[in-house]
Amino acid sequence: MTSVLISGAGVAGPTLAYWLARSGFRPTVVERSAGPRSSGNPVDVRGPALPVATKMGLLPELRKHATHATGMRVVGTRIRVPLGDGEEIELTRTDLAAVLYRAAEHDAEFLFDDTITALHDDAGGVEVSFERTAPRRFDYVIGADGLHSTVRRLAFGPEERFVHHAGLYVATVALGGTPAEPHDVMLYNLPRRLVALHPARGEAGAAFIFRGPALPSSEYRDLDRQKHIVTTVYRDAGWRVPALLEQVRQTTDLYFDAVSAVRLPRWSTQRVALVGDAASCVSLLGDGSSLAMAGAYTLARALAEGHGFAAYEAEHRKLTTPKQQRIALGAGLLVPKTRLGIALRNTAGRFIL
Incomplete structure (x- = not known):
């Protein structure tokens, strides 16, 4: 039975x-966290992910x-844009990851x-060393470990070669x-x-999205430094922001990262491949989770049918490339650079938000 090690349980x-197990493979998932990994940020299951979720029988659970959220309002305007088209499902990333984990947990080994x-990749397989588990050999290794992928770093090179700051x-x-x-969802722009x-799901969350130059990740890894950056950037903001900044000062669980695009000339070596954000992060646009589900299904099908990594990449790039090309447009709509830009965005808001 062909063994596949997957890094990342998001x-x-x-x-x-899930899909590899149903095609006769023996999947093992290794995850750095002590349990199913994710954040409470809202994500969408839509487009190419909906047929995958349907085939897995997960739509009722996802809808639960x-x-x-049924609409989006722009503070200071009369703009209210309905959310969703009746088919797509918005849920927290924590809930999505948990539903997917439960679907796969009985058919895969989780570490x-x-x-x-x-x-150590060779013609016959991949020798893998772990931090805790004894070394093991697998037929294939797949990096599904996100924007800061360990597998990508080990198999393809340093992160800075492939992760590009979106501003x-x-x-x-x-x-x-x-x-x-x-x-x-309330949007307040400066x-x-x-x-x-x-x-x-009845408990509010806040997101701060702001423009800034590329910085080494070492400069914003520390929680106190992250809090300082956010409170400094928004120190003169009005509306409800002062109270929100107090929440930032008090929290012990702040998510903070650069919005980035991941671009590689190839997503695979001989027996190692990447999927999801590790291969083609399109953060900010809201499609990352849907593309991750679609890419995983495409990869599993390519391996099951004997077409290999090249077939998976050729097919899935048709979905990811257009999304990456629109990152700048998405940034411009969400975070205009000037007051005039905000006004123009708001004027057309009913059509483009």
Whole structure:
């Protein structure tokens, strides 16, 4: 039986494990976290992910976890844009990852609280060293471990060669309590800055998205440094921002990262491949989770049918390339650089938001 090691138990990893197991492969998933990994940020299951979820029988479970958001409002305007088209499902990434994990857990081996430390790829397989588990050999290794992929670094080279700053940073924090607007996402813009309040599933969360130059990740790895950056960037903002910044100061669970695009000339070596954000991150556009599910299904099918990594990459790039080409447009709409840009965006908001 062909063995496949998958690094990452977020969205792509469990989806891939589920489909590989059904094609007679023996999948193992290694995950650095102590349990199913993810964040509470809202994501969408839509487009190419919907047929995958349908085939997995997961649509009822996903809908059960759907957020309460039905519209998006721009603060200071009369703009309210309905969300969703009746088919797509918005839920937190935590809930999506948990549903996918439960679908795969009985058909795959999961190694939590561990990570890959070395890969040695040869014609017959891949020798893998782990931080905790004894070294093992697999027929294939798949990196489904996100923007800061360990597999990509070990098999393809340093992160800075492939991760490209999109000119933005994002920080998110859970606020707790019942949201003031239980069904609307609220957008508040200043030049080069956005604050979004999301009702999630009855417990509000805030996102701070702002423009800034590329910085070494070492400069924003520390929680106190992250808090300082956010509070400094928004120190003169009005609306509800001062109270939100106090939440940032108090939290012990702030998500903070650069908004980035991942671009590689190839997604595979001889027996190692990448899927999801590790291969083609399109952060900011809201399609990352859907593309991760679709890519995992395409990869599993290519391996099951004996077509290999090249066939998977050729097919899935048709979906990811157009999305990456629109990152700048998405940034411009969400976070205009000037007050004039905000006004123009708002004027056309009913059509483009």
